[in-house]
Amino acid sequence: xxxxxxxxxxxRTYFLTEYGTVRAVDGVSFTxxxxxxxxxxxxxxxxxxxxxxxxxRLVPPSGRxxxxxxxxxxxxxxxLSEAEMRRIRGASVSLVFQNPMTSLNPALTIGWQLEExxxxxxxxxxxxxxxxxxxxxxxxxxxxxxxxxxxxxxxFSGGMRQRVLIAMGLLNEPSLLIADEPTTAxxxxxxxxxxxxxxxxxxxxxxxxxxxxHDLGVVxxxxxxxxxxxxxxxxxxxxxxxxxxxxxxxxTRGLLRSLPSVSxxxxxxxxxxxxxxxxxxxxxxxxxxxxxxxxxxxCETPPELAEVPPGHTxxxxxxxxxxxxxxxAG
Numbered sequence: 001x002x003x004x005x006x007x008x009x010x011x012r013t014y015f016l017t018e019y020g021t022v023r024a025v026d027g028v029s030f031t032x033x034x035x036x037x038x039x040x041x042x043x044x045x046x047x048x049x050x051x052x053x054x055x056x057r058l059v060p061p062s063g064r065x066x067x068x069x070x071x072x073x074x075x076x077x078x079x080l081s082e083a084e085m086r087r088i089r090g091a092s093v094s095l096v097f098q099n100p101m102t103s104l105n106p107a108l109t110i111g112w113q114l115e116e117x118x119x120x121x122x123x124x125x126x127x128x129x130x131x132x133x134x135x136x137x138x139x140x141x142x143x144x145x146x147x148x149x150x151x152x153x154x155x156f157s158g159g160m161r162q163r164v165l166i167a168m169g170l171l172n173e174p175s176l177l178i179a180d181e182p183t184t185a186x187x188x189x190x191x192x193x194x195x196x197x198x199x200x201x202x203x204x205x206x207x208x209x210x211x212x213x214h215d216l217g218v219v220x221x222x223x224x225x226x227x228x229x230x231x232x233x234x235x236x237x238x239x240x241x242x243x244x245x246x247x248x249x250x251x252t253r254g255l256l257r258s259l260p261s262v263s264x265x266x267x268x269x270x271x272x273x274x275x276x277x278x279x280x281x282x283x284x285x286x287x288x289x290x291x292x293x294x295x296x297x298x299c300e301t302p303p304e305l306a307e308v309p310p311g312h313t314x315x316x317x318x319x320x321x322x323x324x325x326x327x328x329a330g
Contacts, residue, residue, distance in 0.1 A: 004031040004071075005175050005208035006055070006093075011068035013047075013054045020280035024050040024063070026232035029305075032176065032208040037199070039219040039240070040212045041255070042229035045276060048212045049098075051229075052178045055210075056095055057085050073175060091121040094169035098181030098212075100161035104153040110137075110164055111149035117168050136167040140197060159190035163197065170201055177201070180212045195222045216259060220244060228252050231277050231287040234305065238312040248308060248319040250292045286316070294318045294325055 013025040025047045032038045040048050053059050055070050057077060070077045072093060077085065089095075097103040105113060114133035118124060124132070130149075137145035140163040153161060162182060169177055179198060183191040199222050202209045211223060219226050220240060227237040228249065236249040247253045257270040274291035277283050283290055285300040292299070298317045305313045306320045319325055 004033050005073060006032045006210070007069070007071040008051075008055065009069040009071070011051065011054055011070065012066040013050055013059055013063055014066050015060075015063045017062065017280070022279045023232050023282060024279060025054060026282075028068075028229075028232075028234055030227050030234060030237065032210055034175075034208055035202055035206045036225065037202055037209040037211055037223045039223035039226040040210060040229060041214060041216060041219055041226060043214055043276065045279075046229040047232040048214075048229055049180055052095065052180050052210065052212055055178065056089055056093065057082075058089075058095075087121070090117055090169075090174075091172045092174055093176040093178065094172070094174040096162075096165050096169045096177065096179045096182050098184050100158050100165055100186075103165055104161055106153050109150050109152055110156070114149070114164070114168055114171065117171050121172050132171070133167075136171055137164070139170075140164070140167045141193070142167075159186055159194065162186065162190075162194055166194070166197055166201070170205075170207075173205060174207065176208045176210065178210045178212070181214070182211070183213070183215070183218060191218070192221075198222065216255060228255070231282065232279060233287065233315065235288070235315040236313065237305075242309070242312055246309075246312070246324070248312065248314040248325065249288075249316050250294050250325065251288050253325060 009029050011025055011028045015022040015024055028051055030038065040051065042048055050059070054065055055077065057065070059065060065078060068078070077088065111130065111133055114136060115129040118129045118132060134145045134149055137149060142148055142160060142163055156164065182198065183194050186194065195218060198209060201207060213219060223240050225237065225239050226243050227234045228251065229235070230251045236243065236252045243252065244256065247256055254272040272291055277287055286303055289295045289299045296318060303315045303317050303320070305315045307313050308320060308323055314320065
């Protein structure tokens with residue numbers, strides 16, 4: 001595969017609170033290649049959105065990127081000045097936020113907000129920016145774009161607003177698009193349309209996409225590879241087909257077993273015991289150990305990511321030793 005568009009190496013982002021240091025992102029590494037969609041999945045609070053904001057250096061004031069590298073097309077973004085980052089945000093890399101109902105300015109027209117995204121990075125006449133904004137809406141399937149471009153956000157449905165946000169993210173033809181929960185609060189029909197727009201944009205533009213979600217159904221329908229996060233760390237990474245067929249981390253297996261299935265006759269969905277750890281007081285050893293039915297004494301030592309079958313990495317001593325997880329009775 002060609003060189004990565006984005007390479008994240010050992011990224012650590014911590015938040016300083018009155019109660020202690022929250023290690024929200026704690027040693028995360030992954031790559032995304034041209035034309036590839038990487039799904040970053042995990043439950044709420046595991047560090048997915050903080051990872052995305054760290055890539056763009058949009059961490060809130062209480063947070064700090066402690067260490068690591070974020071290399072976008074050969075440039076380490078963590079070494080750039082704020083002025084250089086402003087030129088990159090919205091141009092080389094764009095972020096589609098997760099809530100379309102609150103991500104657009106209600107006091108400005110759709111056209112004004114789209115044209116601002118263009119003019120901030122390109123020297124274009126106003127008429128050309130206006131025409132390009134109309135074309136962007138047309139590409140996103142919004143009917144009568146020449147008329148709707150002068151509407152305010154309240155005249156658009158949630159699905160239409162999400163299309164506007166995607167159009168805004170694609171206007172400057174970024175090499176990387178980060179989509180943070182882009183289908184949240186959308187019904188399944190609109191969700192499928194939004195995912196198809198992202199898939200088509202990635203394929204036609206050879207654009208890398210980092211798709212952040214907690215929905216494994218979304219991952220199965222659109223992603224090429226998937227990285228599973230738990231308690232600030234990536235615990236498993238593989239191609240979508242490999243991970244769904246052969247989950248090697250107990251947390252991944254728990255996520256998959258919690259999905260409803262028409263092929264299985266069961267009255268209740270499976271659930272994982274316990275709760276995620278306190279990120280101020282992270283347990284010693286494997287962070288999933290206290291919830292894991294496969295836990296052994298060796299799990300008191302922190303595991304590193306290791307490749308078990310080729311192209312499939314996992315942070316689990318038992319899977320690394322046995323190459324699989326044996327069923328546990330009861």
